[in-house]
Amino acid sequence: MSHRGIWLRRVLIGSLLLGTLLIFSSCSGIVSGGQNTLAPEGSVAGRQRDLFLLVVWPAAAIFVLVEGLIILIIWRFHHRKGDDTLPRQVHGNPALEIAWTIAPAVLLAIVAVPTLAGVVTLGATPSKIGTTVNVSAARWVWSFSYPDVKDSSGQPVTGPPNELHIPAGQNVEFIITSQDVIHSFWIPKLGGKTDAVPNRQNRMWLKADRPGEYSGQCAEFCGALGSEGHATMRFRVVVQTPEAYRAYLQGLASGSPQAVANQGGN
Amino acid sequence: MARAIPGRSPVTMADALRQARGAGEPYRGIWSWFSTVDHKKIGIMYGVAAFLFFLLGGVEALLVRIQLAAPNQDFLSPDQYNAMFTMHGTTMIFLVVMPLGVAFMNLLIPLMIGARDVAFPRLNAFSFWVFLLGGLFLNVSFFTGGNFFKGELGAPNTGWYGYAPLTENAFSPGNGVDFWMLGVQILGIASLAGGFNFIVTILNLRAPGMSLFRMPVFIWMSLVTSFLLIFAMPVLAVAMFQLMFDRLFGANFFNAAAGGTPLLWQHMFWIFGHPEVYILILPAMGIISEILPTFSRKPLFGYPFVVFSGIAIGFMSWGVWAHHMFTTGLGAAANSAFGVSTILISVPTGVKIFNWLATMWGGKLRLTTPMYFAIGFIAMFTIGGLTGVTHSAVPSDYQQNDTYYVVAHFHQVLFGGAIFGIFGGIYYWFPKFTGKMLHDGWGKVNFWMMLIGFNLTFQPMMVLGILGMPRRIQTYPDNLGWNFWNALATVGAFVIAASVLVFIYNVIISLRNGAEAGNDPWDARTLEWSIPSPPPEHNFDEIPVVHSVDDFWHRKYVEDPKGRPVPVPAGAAVATHQDGRDGGHGHGIHMPSPSYFPLISAVGLPTIAFGLIYSYALIPVGVIILAVGLYGWVLEPVSE
Ligand SMILES: [Cu+2]
Numbered sequence: 001m002s003h004r005g006i007w008l009r010r011v012l013i014g015s016l017l018l019g020t021l022l023i024f025s026s027c028s029g030i031v032s033g034g035q036n037t038l039a040p041e042g043s044v045a046g047r048q049r050d051l052f053l054l055v056v057w058p059a060a061a062i063f064v065l066v067e068g069l070i071i072l073i074i075w076r077f078h079h080r081k082g083d084d085t086l087p088r089q090v091h092g093n094p095a096l097e098i099a100w101t102i103a104p105a106v107l108l109a110i111v112a113v114p115t116l117a118g119v120v121t122l123g124a125t126p127s128k129i130g131t132t133v134n135v136s137a138a139r140w141v142w143s144f145s146y147p148d149v150k151d152s153s154g155q156p157v158t159g160p161p162n163e164l165h166i167p168a169g170q171n172v173e174f175i176i177t178s179q180d181v182i183h184s185f186w187i188p189k190l191g192g193k194t195d196a197v198p199n200r201q202n203r204m205w206l207k208a209d210r211p212g213e214y215s216g217q218c219a220e221f222c223g224a225l226g227s228e229g230h231a232t233m234r235f236r237v238v239v240q241t242p243e244a245y246r247a248y249l250q251g252l253a254s255g256s257p258q259a260v261a262n263q264g265g266n
Numbered sequence: 267m268a269r270a271i272p273g274r275s276p277v278t279m280a281d282a283l284r285q286a287r288g289a290g291e292p293y294r295g296i297w298s299w300f301s302t303v304d305h306k307k308i309g310i311m312y313g314v315a316a317f318l319f320f321l322l323g324g325v326e327a328l329l330v331r332i333q334l335a336a337p338n339q340d341f342l343s344p345d346q347y348n349a350m351f352t353m354h355g356t357t358m359i360f361l362v363v364m365p366l367g368v369a370f371m372n373l374l375i376p377l378m379i380g381a382r383d384v385a386f387p388r389l390n391a392f393s394f395w396v397f398l399l400g401g402l403f404l405n406v407s408f409f410t411g412g413n414f415f416k417g418e419l420g421a422p423n424t425g426w427y428g429y430a431p432l433t434e435n436a437f438s439p440g441n442g443v444d445f446w447m448l449g450v451q452i453l454g455i456a457s458l459a460g461g462f463n464f465i466v467t468i469l470n471l472r473a474p475g476m477s478l479f480r481m482p483v484f485i486w487m488s489l490v491t492s493f494l495l496i497f498a499m500p501v502l503a504v505a506m507f508q509l510m511f512d513r514l515f516g517a518n519f520f521n522a523a524a525g526g527t528p529l530l531w532q533h534m535f536w537i538f539g540h541p542e543v544y545i546l547i548l549p550a551m552g553i554i555s556e557i558l559p560t561f562s563r564k565p566l567f568g569y570p571f572v573v574f575s576g577i578a579i580g581f582m583s584w585g586v587w588a589h590h591m592f593t594t595g596l597g598a599a600a601n602s603a604f605g606v607s608t609i610l611i612s613v614p615t616g617v618k619i620f621n622w623l624a625t626m627w628g629g630k631l632r633l634t635t636p637m638y639f640a641i642g643f644i645a646m647f648t649i650g651g652l653t654g655v656t657h658s659a660v661p662s663d664y665q666q667n668d669t670y671y672v673v674a675h676f677h678q679v680l681f682g683g684a685i686f687g688i689f690g691g692i693y694y695w696f697p698k699f700t701g702k703m704l705h706d707g708w709g710k711v712n713f714w715m716m717l718i719g720f721n722l723t724f725q726p727m728m729v730l731g732i733l734g735m736p737r738r739i740q741t742y743p744d745n746l747g748w749n750f751w752n753a754l755a756t757v758g759a760f761v762i763a764a765s766v767l768v769f770i771y772n773v774i775i776s777l778r779n780g781a782e783a784g785n786d787p788w789d790a791r792t793l794e795w796s797i798p799s800p801p802p803e804h805n806f807d808e809i810p811v812v813h814s815v816d817d818f819w820h821r822k823y824v825e826d827p828k829g830r831p832v833p834v835p836a837g838a839a840v841a842t843h844q845d846g847r848d849g850g851h852g853h854g855i856h857m858p859s860p861s862y863f864p865l866i867s868a869v870g871l872p873t874i875a876f877g878l879i880y881s882y883a884l885i886p887v888g889v890i891i892l893a894v895g896l897y898g899w900v901l902e903p904v905s906e
Pocket of ligand 1: 137140182183184218219220221222230233
């Protein structure tokens with residue numbers, strides 16, 4: 001096999017990889033609907049997207065550097081026919097090695113700052129909360145209840161299974177738990193996930209930009225029985241104007257969810 | 267070799283056994299494999315068994331990929347699908363990558379440090395038999411769910427990390443999870459035996475002059491791996507025992523319905539699980555740290571840096587477990603701390619990549635198949651390392667956790683890293699242990715197909731994760747933009763499968779008609795290349811005396827003042843060590859006796875496990891087998 005052939009193939013593979021990278025970085029443009037995490041429709045998901053990209057671009061630069069060096073080294077230093085001398089025996093270079101220990105450490109320290117800021121912001125519930133939703137997972141159903149409005153027996157009103165309503169433009173707090181095994185509550189377009197753990201109430205907040213419909217899905221494997229299972233544990237998210245949302249809750253309280261379900265998405 | 271003294275009445279079972287088989291006959295043919303304590307034979311058995319499990323785990327992966335090739339398919343039922351991905355993960359981790367690493371450690375540690383065997387040869391055999399029987403035990407579960415041929419699979423179906431409380435009886439009736447927890451428990455015993463054995467071997471059996479900092483880097487990585495094994499496996503053992511008490515005896519460690527703590531399982535599992543990642547990857551890093559210098563014709567750049575970064579990874583791997591649990595609600599303080607520790611552990615890994623590149627820089631690269639795989643390791647593992655860094659940005663991980671992005675990431679590390687390194691190692695050392703070269707042309711076909719297949723399979727999964735596809739769903743709707751990428755990944759998986767077939771073909775033709783290897787086909791640097799291929803049973807006619815790192819290289823070349831190597835005049839220093847074939851044949855060298863007792867003892871463990879599942883009456887039977895095996899082992903007479 002000729003060395004030129006090897007070199008060409010390596011370039012081919014390199015560009016293939018690069019192509020993949022480019023495609024995935026631009027897929028926000030290709031798929032705007034669905035569950036694309038790079039096309040957020042809420043401030044939490046937006047922040048998570050920004051942080052992801054903040055890490056991805058330096059990572060992509062290091063990727064190009066390393067793969068580029070590999071190609072360069074093979075091209076420059078491959079053994080040439082008829083040359084039977086040996087190269088100079090270099091055992092190391094402490095200064096250089098300390099440099100390439102410290103450089104990535106510095107780069108990573110820079111990444112650490114917005115990471116920690118993000119952890120703290122997303123970890124604490126904001127002081128201004130528009131509404132609270134109790135999320136309860138059970139194999140393989142999501143139940144949502146709304147403590148803002150109580151039914152006749154004083155309990156938070158409960159909507160139909162696998163259908164979540166929230167107001168647009170407001171911080172929404174979710175209190176998440178599970179009735180059986182561990183599940184994970186996830187609306188990709190609005191933000192990352194939080195696990196639903198039995199005997200535990202996890203908190204998470206999200207803020208949807210505008211009214212619309214989104215899809216949510218269980219993200220922690222929770223088994224299957226017959227045709228039902230983890231894969232089918234999906235739910236519908238209806239983001240409404242605050243007024244329509246209030247009306248929806250009142251409808252639930254007055255016991256005619258059917259009537260208000262038709263207004264969903266208003 | 268082992269010989270009972272004819273005419274003497276048997277005083278021990280071992281004696282009796284030997285006399286019954288014909289006194290004075292060394293074990294031959296197939297029996298020599300069952301009774302062997304030779305680290306090379308055990309290493310080969312470890313490798314072959316793990317490779318067969320690799321094929322099994324590969325078939326499971328292909329079934330998963332067929333099911334996911336298009337939306338809304340029902341090629342597999344949800345239950346079958348869950349069993350497939352669970353067994354794929356469990357198999358690839360515990361029955362493939364770990365034992366393949368152990369196979370290399372078995373084959374190479376004594377040869378590289380100038381020893382005649384490992385410190386505890388029979389414990390070594392025990393480790394192998396326990397591994398093999400544990401692996402078979404785990405896979406027996408497939409046949410326990412009813413009619414296997416109608417697709418009624420009894421295999422575990424709760425994922426390779428089996429999160430509680432899904433693994434509790436209430437949610438996982440049947441015996442699948444029992445086989446899983448007991449099988450992994452048995453495999454842990456094999457790993458512990460191996461870990462202790464390698465540590466003692468490396469610390470105590472090095473040839474004169476081989477100080478710790480003259481050890482090959484592969485030996486260093488094996489040492490770190492062995493320490494990780496002996497500290498990590500007990501944590502897993504405790505978790506599995508707790509699960510066993512929950513399932514078999516009605517305890518409530520993880521049983522949420524009775525007030526148990528499901529998250530305790532996750533902490534225990536990942537305190538094992540993250541060091542485990544490095545148990546899987548460090549041997550491969552050691553392998554390529556041997557291959558790159560040999561084919562660059564230069565010493566490893568910055569030996570101490572590579573060694574210390576390996577040790578640093580070993581320590582730091584204990585401080586990052588909760589990055590598997592960012593979404594479980596640990597709170598901002600814990601998530602911040604583990605985010606930072608995850609960022610930190612990427613530094614020593616990055617150091618290694620640049621040291622490897624610097625090793626190649628300025629060399630005269632001979633681009634053989636082992637070198638292809640070693641370079642492939644750097645190129646692909648780098649992607650895995652970088653996607654790992656994106657996880658340390660914790661809020662961004664809230665999105666990626668439990669999606670295909672994670673699946674892509676750890677396959678970049680474990681396939682692009684570990685498997686590429688291991689294949690490089692096979693192409694590199696195959697000649698040493700078989701005396702035949704693997705065919706280089708087919709090797710490169712193997713490499714390119716595997717590289718292309720790997721990228722087609724796993725890079726689309728990064729996209730899928732970003733497009734919001736969770737892991738472990740057996741079907742998906744067709745309106746989410748996932749169809750194309752899933753189809754691509756399935757095509758890639760079959761390209762990988764084809765590349766493995768090419769490898770098998772290469773092994774077969776090379777064993778039949780391969781070029782003779784000779785002692786030192788690559789003009790390599792470490793001691794194993796100073797002896798014949800395959801090595802004699804006693805390895806070294808004369809235990810070598812070591813004067814430097816890469817001692818064997820320095821017997822062949824001296825450096826002139828400018829650092830250019832000059833060949834040592836023929837016959838000057840090398841001769842006495844290279845002529846094992848014409849030399850003494852090792853007469854009079856004391857080697858450990860073959861023994862059946864490790865195998866007998868090992869049979870006791872799965873017997874006990876079957877007893878725990880099906881009938882407690884089997885437990886005493888297993889205990890007796892184990893006791894008889896250990897008793898015979900202890901009292902077995904030392905030969906000669
Ligand atoms: Cu679920």
